């Protein structure tokens with residue numbers, strides 16, 4: 780079983796796939812730094828991301 784996260788930014792089609800929540804968040808951080816430099820990954824944002832992670 781793996782996990783995936785569709786980017787929570789409106790209009791962004793990126794999908795992140797990984798085996799664990801930690802890996803998803805790591806990749807989400809890299810994606811955000813690259814694609815959404817204005818997005819601040821504070822605790823609340825990270826909680827939102829966690830809430831959007833789906834089992835595949």
Ligand SMILES: [Zn+2]
Pocket residue numbers: 786787788791792793810814815
């Ligand atoms: Zn994105």
